[in-house]
Amino acid sequence: MAQFKHEILEKTVTYSGEGISVRSLEEMIGGERQRQNEQVDELTGLRARNADLQAALVEEMNRLRELSDELQKSRTGQKSSLASMFSWLPWVKSTATTRRSIEDLLRRQFELSSMRLREAADFADRLEGAKIDLYDEIDRLNQRIIQSAQNEETAAAHVLQLRDLKFELEAKLAVVEPSTSEERQLTAELDRVRRQLAEHTTKLKLYSTAEDRLAGLKKNTRQLAETIAHLQSDITRYVTASSEKLDLVAGQIQAIGAAADAANVVLELKQSLDAMTESLNLTTRFVAETQAYFRQNVDTMMDDLELYDAETEKALSRNLVFNESLDDLDVENALTSALASQIDALEEFDEEVTFPVPEEVKSK
Amino acid sequence: MTDPLSGAAIPTMRLDDAQTDVYLAAFESTMRAARLNTQYPDGRLLARMGSVWSSKVHGGLYSGLELDARTGLPTYKEWTRAQTDITIAGNQLQTLGDPAVLQRKAQTHPDSAHTRNWTRYNYYNAIKEAPIAPLGEMSVAVRRVDRSRRSATFNVVLDKLDASGVFVRYSIDVEQTGDEAIATVDKRDLANNSEGFRALIYQFTSLDAEFTFVKLASMAGLKVERVIKGTIGPFFVEDMVRPDKMPSQGLVASFGLDMAAIDVETTKLNDPLATAMNAETRATYDRLGSRLGYNVFKDRKFVCSRGQVDAMKAFCEARGTRNVIYGV
Numbered sequence: 140m141a142q143f144k145h146e147i148l149e150k151t152v153t154y155s156g157e158g159i160s161v162r163s164l165e166e167m168i169g170g171e172r173q174r175q176n177e178q179v180d181e182l183t184g185l186r187a188r189n190a191d192l193q194a195a196l197v198e199e200m201n202r203l204r205e206l207s208d209e210l211q212k213s214r215t216g217q218k219s220s221l222a223s224m225f226s227w228l229p230w231v232k233s234t235a236t237t238r239r240s241i242e243d244l245l246r247r248q249f250e251l252s253s254m255r256l257r258e259a260a261d262f263a264d265r266l267e268g269a270k271i272d273l274y275d276e277i278d279r280l281n282q283r284i285i286q287s288a289q290n291e292e293t294a295a296a297h298v299l300q301l302r303d304l305k306f307e308l309e310a311k312l313a314v315v316e317p318s319t320s321e322e323r324q325l326t327a328e329l330d331r332v333r334r335q336l337a338e339h340t341t342k343l344k345l346y347s348t349a350e351d352r353l354a355g356l357k358k359n360t361r362q363l364a365e366t367i368a369h370l371q372s373d374i375t376r377y378v379t380a381s382s383e384k385l386d387l388v389a390g391q392i393q394a395i396g397a398a399a400d401a402a403n404v405v406l407e408l409k410q411s412l413d414a415m416t417e418s419l420n421l422t423t424r425f426v427a428e429t430q431a432y433f434r435q436n437v438d439t440m441m442d443d444l445e446l447y448d449a450e451t452e453k454a455l456s457r458n459l460v461f462n463e464s465l466d467d468l469d470v471e472n473a474l475t476s477a478l479a480s481q482i483d484a485l486e487e488f489d490e491e492v493t494f495p496v497p498e499e500v501k502s503k
Numbered sequence: 504m505t506d507p508l509s510g511a512a513i514p515t516m517r518l519d520d521a522q523t524d525v526y527l528a529a530f531e532s533t534m535r536a537a538r539l540n541t542q543y544p545d546g547r548l549l550a551r552m553g554s555v556w557s558s559k560v561h562g563g564l565y566s567g568l569e570l571d572a573r574t575g576l577p578t579y580k581e582w583t584r585a586q587t588d589i590t591i592a593g594n595q596l597q598t599l600g601d602p603a604v605l606q607r608k609a610q611t612h613p614d615s616a617h618t619r620n621w622t623r624y625n626y627y628n629a630i631k632e633a634p635i636a637p638l639g640e641m642s643v644a645v646r647r648v649d650r651s652r653r654s655a656t657f658n659v660v661l662d663k664l665d666a667s668g669v670f671v672r673y674s675i676d677v678e679q680t681g682d683e684a685i686a687t688v689d690k691r692d693l694a695n696n697s698e699g700f701r702a703l704i705y706q707f708t709s710l711d712a713e714f715t716f717v718k719l720a721s722m723a724g725l726k727v728e729r730v731i732k733g734t735i736g737p738f739f740v741e742d743m744v745r746p747d748k749m750p751s752q753g754l755v756a757s758f759g760l761d762m763a764a765i766d767v768e769t770t771k772l773n774d775p776l777a778t779a780m781n782a783e784t785r786a787t788y789d790r791l792g793s794r795l796g797y798n799v800f801k802d803r804k805f806v807c808s809r810g811q812v813d814a815m816k817a818f819c820e821a822r823g824t825r826n827v828i829y830g831v
Binding site for chain 1: 513515578579580583584586587588590591595598599608612615616617619620623638639701702705
């Protein structure tokens with residue numbers, strides 16, 4: 140027993156990473172929160188960019204739809220305002236003039252659409268970059284979570300030994316003669332055990348808190364990453380589809396001027412407009428969908444972050460109180476909480492394991 | 504170079520990256536060698552704008568270059584690509600953010616969006632000040648104003664990548680009396696050109712200068728002095744169908760000049776690539792020419808490799824023309 144007691148009290152418990160304290164935990168969580176704020180800011184910027192893109196594309200699409208409708212009317216002999224679009228030209232009398240003017244309009248529209256599409260394509264790569272960064276962030280948080288969990292286990296194991304030693308010493312003290320040298324020796328040892336218990340139980344709670352808070356941050360980061368991934372995947376799909384359509388339109392626009400037959404030219408134009416309208420429709424539909432997605436997810440996430448802040452503050456406050464008034468109940472609570480987490484984790488993986496379960500927990 | 508694509512709206516051919524870089528170098532030296540005056544589209548400007556297609560500049564963001572198989576020049580889509588990228592470069596650079604961060608991320612994530620964003624940053628940075636050649640722009644400058652006669656003389660210039668696939672510059676000197684057919688003149692004698700006139704000239708770019716002269720002269724209130732159509736293209740590249748007896752190898756670039764003006768002394772046709780007009784149309788034009796007092800001059804110069812200069816001279820002589828041929 141003497142040897143065992145000596146080993147426990149003299150044992151150097153090594154925790155990985157930097158040491159932990161209430162202040163360092165506060166700083167770490169604050170730093171992580173700051174990083175996440177920046178990520179949310181970036182996402183908010185992306186959302187604003189998305190809104191700009193939407194407004195521009197809707198305007199373009201409306202113009203094209205109007206032109207396309209008028210062309211369709213003029214082709215079917217209905218009264219259209221196509222002529223009035225060029226009515227300010229005193230010499231506009233023939234289909235040919237109308238045709239070329241439309242070619243000009245089409246080109247301008249195509250060039251504007253190409254610009255929007257290029258910006259959208261670049262935007263897709265920015266989103267993918269942001270997604271990569273967020274998954275990197277998740278990796279980094281996982282490393283910290285694992286480290287905290289390992290440290291928590293180390294602390295819990297040591298606290299268990301100290302607690303057993305404390306019980307043993309208390310039992311011995313109960314039967315020795317008061318004021319004897321043996322009683323003084325046991326009391327001194329018990330004080331050392333209590334001191335170490337206080338130190339390592341604090342660490343146990345801090346590492347447990349760090350693990351929980353980091354896991355909370357990771358959850359939000361994963362949500363951000365999934366939002367970005369969803370958006371990036373969709374925009375890539377739409378940009379690809381729109382690019383193909385615009386490629387087709389570019390060839391048709393250049394061919395229009397060379398077409399000899401006016402009827403064919405108008406038909407070609409109609410097809411070009413339809414193709415262009417379709418591509419813009421795709422993009423606009425996508426933008427509308429993603430706007431809703433952003434609204435549903437980012438706003439909720441930001442609310443969660445606010446809530447998280449409050450929870451973190453509470454946890455840190457609890458730690459402060461705990462530091463000031465450590466008692467046996469806190470030790471038991473800390474151990475129970477740590478062991479319960481281990482049990483939960485093991486149930487998830489459904490693996491057979493063995494670990495030291497204190498009698499108190501078993502009896503509960 | 505691959506075969507022309509089938510099923511496309513216009514026949515096209517695609518160059519890979521290496522071929523594109525060779526083509527661009529030839530394009531640039533050809534434009535320099537052509538010594539184009541202001542009656543032509545600005546060839547050097549086009550070459551500088553086209554430099555954005557170089558794989559050394561875009562760093563692999565794009566793949567090759569699409570040429571119009573009718574003219575050997577880049578297609579409208581490609582010119583729009585260059586125009587778009589140069590236009591948005593400044594804004595995109597700001598959006599992409601700190602280059603040091605982009606570079607670091609690219610290094611830690613090879614073959615990812617971060618690599619592309621870093622490449623894109625370098626691309627936009629390289630092209631942000633590249634010039635944009637007009638693909639369809641018109642300017643109107645006032646040459647003279649006579650307020651007592653309510654008349655003004657304008658110099659109109661329209662630059663356009665024509666539907667036929669060549670670059671065209673239309674230069675028109677015309678006197679306008681009364682109405683606002685072409686432009687209005689403000690108190691500072693600056694012209695505010697009408698959109699309508701732009702649309703009118705826009706439609707004539709595929710037609711010859713003589714047609715445009717006659718068409719404008721027939722409009723009330725206009726007196727035409729000169730219509731000049733300068734053309735860049737076609738460029739006969741490998742695999743393109745060439746006129747009979749033209750050297751079958753190497754790049755042969757052509758630059759047409761078509762002029763109808765009251766100060767051209769006699770009609771002279773010196774363009775070996777011009778298509779003959781049918782007799783009836785020719786007779787109609789001749790009558791109009793006499794009445795309106797203009798003559799026509801058509802010319803074309805060429806740029807080819809030095810080794811092909813003699814063969815090109817023979818080609819022109821065989822078609823009854825004597826043309827300027829620059830060797831590079």
